Amino acid sequence: MAAVITKVKQKEIAQLIEKGKRLDGRGLTDFREIKIEQGVIERAEGSARVRLGRTDVLVGTKIEFGEPFPDTPTEGVLTVNAELVPLASPVFEAGPPDENSIELARIVDRGIRESKAIDTEKLCIEPGKKVIVVFVDVYVLNHDGNLIDASALAAMGALLNTKVPNYEVEDGEVKIKSGHTQLPIKRNPVTVTFAKIGGKLVVDPWLEEEQVMDARLSIAIDDDGNICAIQKGGNGYFEPQMILEAAKIAKDKAKEIRKKLGW
Amino acid sequence: MAAVITKVKQKEIAQLIEKGKRLDGRGLTDFREIKIEQGVIERAEGSARVRLGRTDVLVGTKIEFGEPFPDTPTEGVLTVNAELVPLASPVFEAGPPDENSIELARIVDRGIRESKAIDTEKLCIEPGKKVIVVFVDVYVLNHDGNLIDASALAAMGALLNTKVPNYEVEDGEVKIKSGHTQLPIKRNPVTVTFAKIGGKLVVDPWLEEEQVMDARLSIAIDDDGNICAIQKGGNGYFEPQMILEAAKIAKDKAKEIRKKLGW
Amino acid sequence: MAAVITKVKQKEIAQLIEKGKRLDGRGLTDFREIKIEQGVIERAEGSARVRLGRTDVLVGTKIEFGEPFPDTPTEGVLTVNAELVPLASPVFEAGPPDENSIELARIVDRGIRESKAIDTEKLCIEPGKKVIVVFVDVYVLNHDGNLIDASALAAMGALLNTKVPNYEVEDGEVKIKSGHTQLPIKRNPVTVTFAKIGGKLVVDPWLEEEQVMDARLSIAIDDDGNICAIQKGGNGYFEPQMILEAAKIAKDKAKEIRKKLGW
């Protein structure tokens, strides 16, 4: 059912990249245009919609009060979930999350978690008993390639936009009060994804590039330019030198994007 | 796997209805013979078996003690579930509930809930904490058409027959005592289902009529003749005038059935 | 996908058994060589690996603290689970437990439970509220026939090897302390499985015998030679006399095995 790409087009894409060019006119390390709208879902505690070219991802956050994990009794809980709804692509199917949506959610989760983007200590209400639980739901509306970077951006956009309702604790039960405070955010990680096509790296692959790529590499970079999460994907490989090259480019691109978004 | 009805028979059924007649000799607004037996399952807190012609539905109720829903802290909980067990028809399959059994359960549920048949306020033990939970399990034993009306009748029959065990609350825990009281029932809704065949309405369609009908309309009527729930089904449509006509007939038929059953 | 056995081999196996012989040289009531290693998984509270010829079963136990069943408020809880992982045989498939793994788990469970192998009364911490829960996970690593006896042996081997961490109860919560005691075991049931092939009984059937057998009979025997659980399997039958014969043989074989293992 997957949209199949012809051998001819495949060759064409690879040959262009060989020359440092891409079918849609971008340079090898150029992102597509990034549009971000925050607060689009009033019912959600936070939300952001990111368009990366024609790729379209909506993220909503919900706040609940629950128990901490036994091994982190003084920290709030972050739960990231991704849905590749069949509306978004002819290759997505309804049903429980498959390996692709689980991998996407876990990559987004790691970028946020490992960079310590959320100040989870501030989400503790009563150690070991009550903490704030942050649900981040990634909802893909149109898939035109590089869901990882779009989802990671939309997730951070939604978190930056998330309001925690005021509450008080009475007899061990949390009561919601009027008003709210901003979710405490410490870091703004940005994820940069590469495709390896014909021995070259290209940044932010769109759908047709993903269909011909050998392998994929996603690198999350924090505000200080440190690497905080990596995921290789796809059925190909990378030479060690290429990985180091990608890490360097990712650092620059993340800085560029963070600047552009004012993060 | 579904029993297929021949084009010839289909035409025959429609032509008869055109003339105001039906294959089994009934008039267009006649129900098949209704037999109801209450208390057939001693292990259940309440039960009733309804036979509508050869359609055979058994409903059992179980009483448990549980928590109320947060938005109705002073009301007991009603849970309706329907199983189309493969014993009852060659077209039913084992497995989790499909759209047909879910729709059936939800129609039966709405008839009971919207008419306020059960006095749910009387099922509250401790506001926000402990209430009586009523499980209504619809079990279809033989499917010969119009499961909706048979199930709705059997569900009300079982509720009218349901005994709540006596209990006392000790340290926040419910302890069962000997004896029981009747489940508090306020209203006795009756559901009347129509099939639209060849531009005409027929009441209580049996299986062969369901197989040729354009669309289905089920209307629940309370003791005062008010409408308390409606569901259109099937791949056809109704002219607005036909809907109003059906609502009028339903009111009469419901009254007739309620009288017959002494409800 | 199942390894199919040729009609020729099938005949050969049956003819040999007719003469009191078996393809692998064993007598009709001989077990294959039994090897048991206990304590192989340090992370588990108890473990044992049993090899019955090339059949290879690993059992690990885990101890948790939980609630008792309402009808046995003063007894610990035993939970047996079996996984036929696809690693172990080309006929096993990944996915939720099928009827074969559920039957295997339930046979192993009954042998332990009905013989009262575990002194469950000693696993009660606070009647009706807190008890020790023993998880027994049967993990089949290679399937070469007679999983039942191998699993039952490995389960008992793991239970005999299980350590319960020391604990104290504080404010209704269980706190783990350093050190541990042995899980209290009262009985050492041994299960003996027969295959009926060509009208004869053979003990401990291996895979090729299972593929040609008419029916299967498993009998668990406790330390006093009493029968504590039986399960007939397969699409054939047993004459009543054959069942009594099997019960007698099982008693002898169980004694033999118990002696050999020093149980």
Next chain:
Amino acid sequence: MTDKPEKLIDKKGLRLDGRKPDELRPIKIEVGVISNADGSAYIEQGKNKVLAGVYGPREVHPKHLALPDRMVLKCRYHMAPFSVQERKSPAPSRREIELSKVIRESLEPAIFVEYYPRTMVDIFVEVLQADGGTRCASITAAALALADAGIPMRDIVVACAAGKAGDTIVLDLMDEEDKYGTADVPVALMPNLNAVTLLQMDGILSYDEFESAVNLAIEGCKKIYTMQKEAIRRKYASAKEEGEE
């Protein structure tokens, strides 16, 4: 969480959001919003935000479900976890399964299913934000997505609810009226054929009240129908413009 309001209709006969009884919520419709889908539409009705996409006619999957004399129509109504007050689990609820069925059965009467035998058409509805009346908004959007996909239809199906809030028959119930009102009557219509393809009711209505509610809902449907056609016109105009550039 919204608390129960004291009154649903004020002294002037106006509703919580200031609407008159027969007034629709503000509606915004856009056609052709998902580039991957064969047809798509987006609707905002009050705070409802609903996206519908259509794929097909395409191969039936799995194959044995193909029908020799007609297309197979499938429909999935689904709510985003963040679309409602309390986070909704992504697994389909019983409510979503029922709504998927009634929405499909409200659209099917409009489709010439016999034109494409042995094919399948999938309708996917995603509720991004819910505010009462999502099933009607879903039908309105899904019908446009079908049209956008070029599926041959007898008419554009349109849906709107009427109901009773306090003692008044009102049009297009919002969340609070749905929750605390007396009755809700969602109706789907093929206006040109005067054919009702969806009818449900919750609550308690006398026959006369029911008649008024159905008629009011039909009026509402007809108003939205105009907006649907306008949205299609805009889409084609902009497509034409792009083509001419």
Next chain:
Amino acid sequence: MTDKPEKLIDKKGLRLDGRKPDELRPIKIEVGVISNADGSAYIEQGKNKVLAGVYGPREVHPKHLALPDRMVLKCRYHMAPFSVQERKSPAPSRREIELSKVIRESLEPAIFVEYYPRTMVDIFVEVLQADGGTRCASITAAALALADAGIPMRDIVVACAAGKAGDTIVLDLMDEEDKYGTADVPVALMPNLNAVTLLQMDGILSYDEFESAVNLAIEGCKKIYTMQKEAIRRKYASAKEEGEE
């Protein structure tokens, strides 16, 4: 909930319900009770109420499961949510999955499976009320449903349990004897072939006690077998009557 009784056998050697050790519970059997099924039967044994239905031989679904030289036999043992004290979830429990298997394997030896290659026969058992011994009652009813469906068989399978209550070997255990007794030995039999097709045991029995229990269960089976045949005769008599009218 029933509390644990003081004694299962009284001074006179009688059981909680007044039965003698070798006495069956009252049994009522009816054949041909589900009009849609190809064969069906209903049994009441004590407070057990069990319905069995058979569909087939019919096409195998999914097709790749068809066997070239024999029919596929499927069996589903299922309990109604209201059949037991605590409401049972409708999803099949591990116990139900095991019982479906052993019931199927107790019936299969009787069936000439090679007569209908490439077909499937489905046996559906519904426990409407449970009172100890449902697996035996299910086998007794399912065998009749198979006969009613005209499936060719070597014999009618019949099942009954024996066991030990207090110090006594007893026949046909009811709920309390099952729960608080010492052992339960369900047996299924093809009486004409003297062939045991189901044998399970829970509890503790010496060899001699086990031998007594098996023999007593077989006696019980033979008594119920007579009732099975009587029920078939009644069905055919009434069918003939209807035919003659």
Next chain:
Amino acid sequence: MTDKPEKLIDKKGLRLDGRKPDELRPIKIEVGVISNADGSAYIEQGKNKVLAGVYGPREVHPKHLALPDRMVLKCRYHMAPFSVQERKSPAPSRREIELSKVIRESLEPAIFVEYYPRTMVDIFVEVLQADGGTRCASITAAALALADAGIPMRDIVVACAAGKAGDTIVLDLMDEEDKYGTADVPVALMPNLNAVTLLQMDGILSYDEFESAVNLAIEGCKKIYTMQKEAIRRKYASAKEEGEE
């Protein structure tokens, strides 16, 4: 449960288990351990105990997943319930599903998938005991199982992690270093092709630290690669011996 250690690296620069920063845990590898599998291998790396088995090339099931120009490669990484501190439910977790994918994608680059079109190869990994670094141990064992099954490959894939514990870049992280360390960088390699087939990272590393970690992990891979080849040699030697007897 293990409590958080005070320091991961002591004054002498040694780790909790006495290892030097660039030292591997003790490793034991065995090839050909599951008689039913077409290929298999077992690895102990520290307290990790991992079993890998390969079935295939065999018929694709279900058939419509077969590919005309290459084999289908499937991989299932699974943990035994007793392999970790808290009992793990047997149902696959999200972590296990992700790891199944990345392990498959780390092995696939080595396999000549085009040699066996229309077939399927299944890789099953069972973690019997977990101690940090199970994904790397799984890849190392699974690559050997593939070799043992005779699947044609460009090279034997081998995997090892490096990371940061305290301020030190260390090789082959054990459980406590994984949990309380600063970063973990698992790497899989085809040593003869200098090709990285798996790369993940958790934690925080500067570019320079990352470079060191990758290089250290590659060194670790090369050491384990020697042990892999030795294990294959032993298997063939013993097979030959058996053959000669």
